[in-house]
Amino acid sequence: MNPIQLFDPVSSTYTYVLFDTTTRDAIIIDPVDTQLERDLQVLRDYGLRLVLALETHAHADHITSAGMLAELAGAKTAAPVDCGISTAAVQLKDGDTLSFGAEKIRALHTPGHTAGSMCFVWRNHVFTGDTLLINGCGRTDFQSGSAAALYHSLTQVLFKLPDATTVWPGHDYQGKTQSTIGAEKAGNPRVAGKTLEEFVAIMDALHLPPPKRIDEAVPANLHGGLRHDAHPANSLQVQPAPGYAGDISGALAWRWVLSGEAVLVDVRTDAERAWVGFVPDTPAVAWKQWPGMVSNPDFDAELLAAVPPGKKVVLLCRSGVRSIAAAKRATELGLKAYNILEGFEGDPDGNAHRGHKGGWRHNGLPWRQS
Template sequence: MIFRQLFDAASSTYTYLLGCAESGEALLIDPVFEQSQRDLALIRELGLQLKLVVDTHAHADHITAAWLLKQKTGCLIASAAVINAQHLNLPLRHGQVFGVAGVQLEARATPGHTDGCLSYVLLDQSMVFTGDALLIRGCGRSDFQQGNAATLFHSITEQLFSLPDGCVVYPAHDYNGRTQSSIGEERRYNARVGGNANETDFVGYMQAMNLPHPKKIDEAVPANLRSGCPADGRLPAEPDWAEDLRVTYAGVPEVGAEWLLQHAPELTLLDVRHPGEVIPGELPAPCANALAIPLDQLRQRQSEVPRDRPVITLCRSGRRSALAAAILQEQEVEQVASLRGGLLALAHG
């Protein structure tokens, strides 16, 4: 199985990518709206096709990317049936098995943080994705959105602590940089529900927490009841100056050689190699807007780069030109991209 744990620093949210190398199919658990470009880039680079997006609950601290990813890929959306979210394709219930080819999960109802919380267990019980029900050495709060501390205690102790000790716990959040735990660890050491804690201990702890209201709850919850669809039902604006524009998982904007050849007269081509590397006639013709600034001089000479047309940075392999594009973005050059694969790709195109 292909597995990646992804992080959104703004909300301290984990997104999980599970895929099958043999089938090429993948699913995402708890994707974040603002990270959709990153997630799609990773899926593309791993050679996978996104088939399913799954949320563990209706989040109060970020907006899901489920609807947005469905618009971009045609994937299906799944979450708890009890949430009754809009745009849902697969309403999940306790005990239901679901997934994609090569990756199958069992949904376990774990309400208490909210009434629509589900945890997802791999069928071999080697991993469990616990949402906000069980966190690393903690758990989700239970003081809003139909939360109930007693219900959460039973969800954790009966549904999650019944899994094998070695089952790896992957939560929806961690605010201290911790990435994973295990059922055995949490059963013994969880600060709220572990050890010999009983329901009275747990409920007393939870009722005494007195936490501040989530900052984005008034925005996030209504949006998540629409599966992340904006109120106006429109896709967010994205750069459209190049139809071939892609942003890599590394965050590099790129265009391909074929698109560059078609649009060369409309572009500024910025060669960031040293003069000794340049071979006459390498750049596409006609191109009156070619410029050469070695990468190690670009920060000092960035004012020489015209702003009146898109800038495509070039080098042999596309590695130095990727940094050049990032440097120009720092200088607020909005229409800039690196040539994907560099001049090697152009020569073999």
């Protein structure tokens, strides 16, 4: 069985989808943001459940859709540990194996194009990213690239794989789709029969223009392609809001609690706190009460009792809806009240919350379960 090979003509990037034919668990390697719809359609067409989105490296020429695939398809993101992709849930080390259904894929650290670059071996296939291209190889002139390291990765790591291994590159600029380790070992003009010194001289003489999108692509790819900095939950600023003092992230709320300037008040029900978890030493003043989710008649009195004079109050609920209503009421009661964006389900890394099945992220707040 071959992988599904998909091509982005703008960046000449290959994306790969592999899957277990029984369980339909799938992984995607090096997805491109502008091809998100295509990739989701491929998953639907084949009836696949995306469990992993893998990166071979932090790309300099296009933006990944890994973060969006995590949000939209529920995939876990995985990236080489030395690539600095802070949002990747799995930080891969050399030799690590990932499973999808009964299938396994193994990570090989192959520095050179970038210091963290990896290739992935699945059955008798290798996904070489920009380490080995067909009749070529990745450039080594940016992102801690090193021609000497690449020579070692090519000759001592990739060329040690069986000759019959199919090579699936991360890019091709001439319309070629696949090769083999044997063919590249014998005929790759940059490395076949070349000494380390000859290879380094070839790489030093390339003088390629920088990728057109490098300044935008690299910072985005270090956050899984999501505009991490633009996500309000990640901002340590107060966002103005009508009817109360403002919206803040869980991280800023907790900073205020630690500094003593604010009191955190949990407005969820007792049942939610017991089931999902709670922030230790935090007063609970339910906005609505279970059973029936009726308004808590004692809300005003309980809230005023929980907030010492002169302190701000930050309000926490499950998803950031009840806490807005509570913040408005607290403001009417004369308090300086803030809402924690996306509540207890907010993801401090800026990924959309996944609900209970995907694991609560607790918005960067400390928490315990009863």
